[in-house]
Amino acid sequence: MTVVFTLPIILDGGMGRELQSVGAPFQQPEWSAQALIEAPHFISQVHTSFIQAGAEVITTNTYALVPFHIGEKRFNEEGANLIKLAAQLARQSVTGHPGLLVAGCIPPVLGSYRPDLFTLEKAKPLLEVLINNQQADADIWLAETISSISEAAMIKARTATTDKPTWIAFTIKDEVTAAPALRSGEFVYDAVSQIAGQHVSAILFNCSCAEVMETALTIAKQALVDRGLADSVQLGVYANNFPPIGDLHEANNAVSGIREDVEPQRYREFATMWLKAGASIVGGCCGVSPAHIKALAELKHA
Template identity: 70%
Template sequence: MKLPTTLPIILDGGMGRELERIGAPFQQPEWSAHALIESPHYVSEVHRNFINAGAEIITTNTYALVPFHIGEKRFREQGAELIKLAAKLARDCVNENDVSENNGNENSKVHSNVLVAGCIPPVLGSYRPDLFSVTQAKPLLEALIVNQEADIDFWLAETISSIEEATMIKARTAQTNKATWIAFTVKDEINTESRLRSGETVFDAVSQIAGQHVSAILFNCSAVEVMESALLNAKQALLAHGLESEVQLGVYANNFPPIGELREANNDEGLSIIRKDISPIKYREFVSSWINAGASIVGGCCGVSAEHIEKLAELK
């Protein structure tokens, strides 16, 4: 895997709400899986939108391909097929981009060699470390790995809420000979000591997970205001363990109001409100502060659109 050499590395934005924005089939509890099941061409359209905005990495639309979102029966009957499809759609979009790249437009934001990150979600539920069980999670993780491994460049474990789940993922992805990036979600509380949603400190999480084939630690699906503290705590941990030159740091925040305790991603309260105060330009201002705090990988999570990513690409 050859990463972009000019920093910051630009990730894509949030798949789910971008699908909703372009008019794709979209509902709870299926979330971003709904379009994949009914109209997969919309998923490709979102990937292309982010690539055209300047994203150098696109993430497979596998976040909701777990029983928590699509149900036990559908996962059992269609899970493997849907995971393969999601990975193939991302790979096909990258291949199309490679063919059409550099057609005489020197000012294009589109990059050659766009990479595909294989999404590994919190398989038993977002923001709920209390629901996690290694025994229940392992077969779901296995399905996500074996069915997208052929089409991805590296693994991106997203919205991970506990050290225990990150440890399980790290152990399994080590068997694939592909690099792994772990993205933790942190409490939406402004504090100098940043904590995962499990209550464990970011310092301890980074100390235990960073290194070996985990070549990047990121923070995602938390409010923009809490990310700088998480980065600073992570940087302290890398320095304490002599890993600052081996492990990159990154952030891709959501564009939601703070998410409280025991909030489920597909609950009955309806969709989270997208903040009106975080415009693409305002988001870029936050991103600039994260870069100053040590982030070399930046992008967006839920509610962060292609327009936001286009502004981030201007930081290259």
């Protein structure tokens, strides 16, 4: 599907914490999968809230539909049907809203923020289940919170066999530095250089603090220029609203707190900096609410 957006393109925000805020079933380790399992109408409610706020890309609620969150037994027995349901709910949410896209979420299948847990042998079968059961309803693929070049390369190779463009979103270390790095320790410049291009039409940074994103964008833009891809690959950011996440963080052992200093207007100020640094896609990750997305949507008319 080819859709022409006026820039910036506005993504949705964080599904999990918004589910919690509206009273949906929510707990660790299931995270956003809990509502899908017990009360899927809450998923539709949150999708609608983000659409009403101005989101133009609605992401399927499949992030937690991996053994890391729902357990190996439940994944083997119910995973395919749950993934399919999440994709169908996202598709239904955009019905009647011409021009909105459904992004088929591809999470880090062996655990968020833990590149040390990644192996091709274990990851590939899980990736197959995610892709096969979203294929019918997704317009694009959105690989989220990817911590290493090797996982991004695996996803790029697999999605190349589909008829959909791929957006790869890397999570980076929550350290302000002149040489930003993925959580694997690999440099952003190298990741962008190796992954951008062909059917990977956008490189994004997500699920890291807002303060570290501007430098990552600057480095990513230089990598695209050096590879001759600056006119064909977009850049984007959707930060989280969590305190800094350190190495070896266990994503499903506790519910992180929400920062009080990044309210919607402040988040919009960050997004304005990201746009100046080269982003054309902005949205929100964990803890970013419809109110934050509404503030971003106003940038289209600023």
